[in-house]
Amino acid sequence: MSWIADVLTAFSFHRPSVAMPVLIGAVPFAWRPAGPPERAAILSLSGMIVIGLALSLFDWAAAFQSAADILALSWMVPVALRANRVYPAVISASLLIAVLVQLLALMTTGLNPVAIEMVIASAHLTAIVSLGCGILFHRRRSARAGPIPAWRDQLHFE
Amino acid sequence: MADILEQTALLDRLTAKQKEVLSYVSDGLTSKEIGRKLGVSESAVNQRIETIRQRLGGMPRAQIARLYRRQSTLLITIPPSNPLTGKSIQLQAGAEQSQAWSAEGVVDLSAHNAGEAGGRLQPSTPPSIWNGPGAIWVRLSTIVGIALALVALGVLALDLIDKLSRLLGPSH
Numbered sequence: 537m538s539w540i541a542d543v544l545t546a547f548s549f550h551r552p553s554v555a556m557p558v559l560i561g562a563v564p565f566a567w568r569p570a571g572p573p574e575r576a577a578i579l580s581l582s583g584m585i586v587i588g589l590a591l592s593l594f595d596w597a598a599a600f601q602s603a604a605d606i607l608a609l610s611w612m613v614p615v616a617l618r619a620n621r622v623y624p625a626v627i628s629a630s631l632l633i634a635v636l637v638q639l640l641a642l643m644t645t646g647l648n649p650v651a652i653e654m655v656i657a658s659a660h661l662t663a664i665v666s667l668g669c670g671i672l673f674h675r676r677r678s679a680r681a682g683p684i685p686a687w688r689d690q691l692h693f694e
Numbered sequence: 695m696a697d698i699l700e701q702t703a704l705l706d707r708l709t710a711k712q713k714e715v716l717s718y719v720s721d722g723l724t725s726k727e728i729g730r731k732l733g734v735s736e737s738a739v740n741q742r743i744e745t746i747r748q749r750l751g752g753m754p755r756a757q758i759a760r761l762y763r764r765q766s767t768l769l770i771t772i773p774p775s776n777p778l779t780g781k782s783i784q785l786q787a788g789a790e791q792s793q794a795w796s797a798e799g800v801v802d803l804s805a806h807n808a809g810e811a812g813g814r815l816q817p818s819t820p821p822s823i824w825n826g827p828g829a830i831w832v833r834l835s836t837i838v839g840i841a842l843a844l845v846a847l848g849v850l851a852l853d854l855i856d857k858l859s860r861l862l863g864p865s866h
Contacts, residue, residue, distance in 0.1 A: 629838070629840035688829070
């Protein structure tokens with residue numbers, strides 16, 4: 537089972553591992569065909585990666601890794617509520633899992649840190665895959681039907 | 695009304711083959727799929743679409759598709775019992791629903807049995823729960839629901855992998 541932990545934690549945005557350089561390298565290519573909600577999601581995840589990279593340089597900053605995820609979640613939830621798409625909800629759900637697990641780890645003791653890292657990395661991987669699929673679907677749908685409204689008209693609270 | 699007639703005149707400039715391509719575009723097909731239907735290459739289809747665009751004043755592809763969809767005519771034959779006796783009339787989509795154009799001129803359908811001659815030209819779409827009133831709560835619930843579903847899937851996947859690992863025994 538340890539190989540699963542190694543594979544999954546490679547996708548954690550909190551570590552300068554394989555997934556981060558690949559994702560950062562893919563951002564310029566993903567930006568062009570993306571619509572406004574997709575670009576907002578790219579900014580959110582990229583920002584989380586950059587903050588995670590910056591914090592990983594300092595040993596004392598491990599406790600603040602969750603701040604990157606909280607910021608990304610606070611950015612993605614309004615996008616998910618307002619966008620004329622479904623997949624931002626999946627990205628928001630993934631980030632929600634990552635944030636809750638980190639808060640749980642901060643509040644309790646005795647949890648296996650590898651297990652926590654695996655869950656967080658799985659959530660980040662799900663977010664990346666959802667974003668990639670969302671950009672592909674958006675591109676395909678735009679090719680068929682032309683420009684699609686990016687946002688809903690307004691938020692209704694009733 | 696003047697807009698609709700003006701745009702209809704624009705479409706009249708197209709040849710039958712161009713209108714055929716346009717009908718596929720308005721159905722949402724990609725150039726590749728249209729090429730397959732017509733037995734030509736994707737680049738040939740794109741060239742035809744470009745020609746259509748130039749004839750229509752450089753309109754974007756999506757706008758042309760919308761224009762064609764809106765201007766599609768419905769041919770309806772009135773039954774002999776109706777005063778319009780079997781003559782075909784054309785209902786202009788998007789036009790007043792109580793009027794139609796026949797060879798004799800404008801016909802007021804509201805005086806006749808509108809149920810036979812037509813009715814709604816464009817079906818109303820039901821309000822989507824995802825976009826309608828209260829949508830924000832639906833979306834928030836969806837986010838939480840997806841999160842719970844992902845956690846459940848993850849737990850199941852790990853349990854399955856653990857059981858498979860035990861079944862297969864330790865690797866050497």
